Amino acid sequence: MDPVILLQMLVAAVIGVVIYTAIGVAPGTDETAVLAPVTLALVVAGVALPVVLAFFMAAIVAKKLTDSIPVSVAGIPGGVMSAPMVEHALILKREGHATLAIRKMASGSVIGTLVAIPISLFLAFLLTPLADVLGQYASQIFFGGAVFLALMSREKVISLISIVLLAALIQALRHFYWGMGVIPEGQTVFISFFLGITIGPMMFNLAQLTVNRERQTMTESAPKQIQIHGSDDTGRLPNPFRILNRQEATSAAASSVLGSVTFFMSPVGITIFLGEVMSSWVKGTVAKASRALSSMDAVTNASYIAGILIPLAALGIPMSPMAIGPGNAFFNAPPVLTLEQNAHHLMSFWEITVASVLGAGVALLITYPIAVRYARRICLFVFTRIPHEAFLAMFFSLVMLLAYMDAGLMGILGVMVLALVAGLLNRWGVNYGVQFMTLYAAPWLMGLLA
Amino acid sequence: MPEPRTRYLNVWDDTVGGRDLLLSLCLSTPLTLGGYLLAPGPAPMPLICGLCGALVGFLANTLLFRPKRRIDTGEEV
Incomplete structure (x- = not known):
């Protein structure tokens, strides 16, 4: 190479780590919303794909590691994925082991990452022969995926109803752009719709602010109260493999393997499920919570890494919630990448391996020591210095x-309409997975019904 | 919709000030779109300038506005 x-890959990985270490700590930041636009922008701007992948892997691993910081230090989730872990972290805090939570979680992250990369590449190797068959039926697979995720939610x-409604809205907007002459007929707008769905919940919130009655329900008399506990370690850096006892390490590793194999399922669902299973046969509150936290953090890492690597290395279509969400830019970023000619086709297996290992490695080396040592200080910095408004x-x-960029002023209007609808559906319980799969299946589905 | 300074709004899982949010949106969006529209040079330049605009907006907002969170550090310091 x-x-x-x-x-460049090394520099990109370091930049990704720095940015997403900070973002990971911020409360309420969803992985898709914070990663998808940036990755997309990098791909469209023409940055070399291995460099973007190194950046992406570094960002994901760093974000997952720091996601655990607000959970353990303040009991609030740093992202959607860490929400299920709050309960267990609070148990450790109540028992007087606040610093234990971050150590267990960070070690789980390390194990999850180290297990997931080789397993995913191996699975990708096994699944490669399927790629051609799957590629031919992409639309049908996305539709099936949307129905499957809807039934699992x-x-x-x-969720089922919204598949058809959202598909109708998306195709309506595409024909509107063609009809208005903003976009040449036949050229498909994709990026801005994808982002419209991503930013839906936030846009819906912003729109609510303009409605008097809604605004009143959102008004608080006091700022959000955040309790920060524990103290930072000043001693030697703990070895991630020593923090977990043998049983915890084994169940974290086993969960990571399962989390990688189920790459096509919703990561949050798998995390909750495996966390409960792994801790169900442990006695004692502290031991149980530690086991749950380390296993859950390992699964989230593993299902994220597998969710991007397997579709990327083997399939060429974004067939997992992770690939269709945060990592979508690798599969479809017109005009640079399309479903027929994307990062899967343009990068060799070797390039994908090097970029992932480099990105994940840089993130682990930088973020793990920082997360374990300075958890409290980072939390204080982000909470007291960076306003949510920014x-x-x-x-x-x-x-x-x-x-x-997609469709001028009409593009902005279209995205606002779509975001409002997507945000409302999201609030009603239609998850991102269903909405993204629908975005891909829309032309085929509407063609079928027309 | 200007809000009295003592009230807070719960947007996307955190509290913000209505006026500050409005101002920060009015700062970031023109910087980002302005960077894109006024950028010199062809193809990737407008996007790069737009992204830089977004970054400048983020930094400016961070310096201009105070976070609306109450931090309780508990008994351990």
């Missing part, structure tokens, strides 16, 4: 930018 590209009925405004403006 070209040493210049290798150096808590709100099955509205995050909201940045994501809002990024989406506006990419929508404008």
Whole structure:
């Protein structure tokens, strides 16, 4: 491999680690919302794909590691994925083991990452022969995926209904752009719709603020109260393999393997399920919570890494919630990448391996010691220095930018309409997975019904 | 919709000030889109300038506005 590209990959990985270490700590940041626009922008801007992949892997691993920080230090989730872990972290805090939580979780992350990369590449190797068959039926697979995820979700009925409704809205907007002459007929708008869905919940919140009655329900008399506990370690850096006892390490590793194999399922669902199973036969509250935390953190890492690596290395279509969400830019980022000609086709297995190992390795080396040692200080810094307004405004403006690039002012209007609908559906329990799969299946589904 | 300074809004899982949110949106969006529209040069330049605009907006907002969170550090310091 070209040493210049290798150096770029290294730099990109370090940048990814720095940015996403900070973002990971911020409360409520969803992986898709914070990663998808940036990755997309990098791909469209023409950055070399291995460099983007190294950046992406570093960002994911760093974000997953720091996600655990607010959970253990303040009992609030740093992202959607860490929400199920709060309960167990609070148990450890109550028992007086606040610093134990971050150590167990960070070690789980390390094990999850180390197990998932080789397992995913091996699974990818096994699944490669399927790629051609799967590619031919991509639309049908996405539709099937949407139905499957809808049936697995808590709100099955509205999820199923929304597949058809959302598909209708998406195709309506595409024909609107063609009809208005903003986009040449036949050229498909994709990026801004994808971001519209991503930013849906936030846009819905912003729209609510303009409605008097809604605003009143969202008004608080006091700022959000965050309790920060525990103290930072000053001693030697703990070895991640020593923090977990043998049983914890074994169940974390086993969970990672299962989390990798089930790459096509919803990571949150798998995390909750495996966390409960792994801790169910442990006695004692502290031991139980430690086992749950280390296993859950390992699974989230594993299902994320497998969810991006397997579709990327083997399949060429985004066939997992992870690939269709945060990592979507690798599969479809017109005009640079399309479903027929994307990172799977343009990168060799070797390049994918090197980029992933490099990105994940840099993230582990930088973020693990920081997370374990300075958890409390990082939390204090982000909570007291970075206003939530700055995050909201940045994501809002990024989406506006990419929508404008897609279809000008009409693009911005279209994205707002779609975001409002997607945000409402999200609030009603239609998850991102269902919505993204629908976005891919929309042309085929509407063609079928027309 | 200007809000009295003593009230807070719960948006996307955290509390913000209504006025501050409005101002930060009004700062970030023109910087980002402006960077894109006014960028010199062809193809990737506008996007890069737009992204830089977003980053500048983020930094400016971070410096201009105070986070609306109450931090309780408990008994251990």
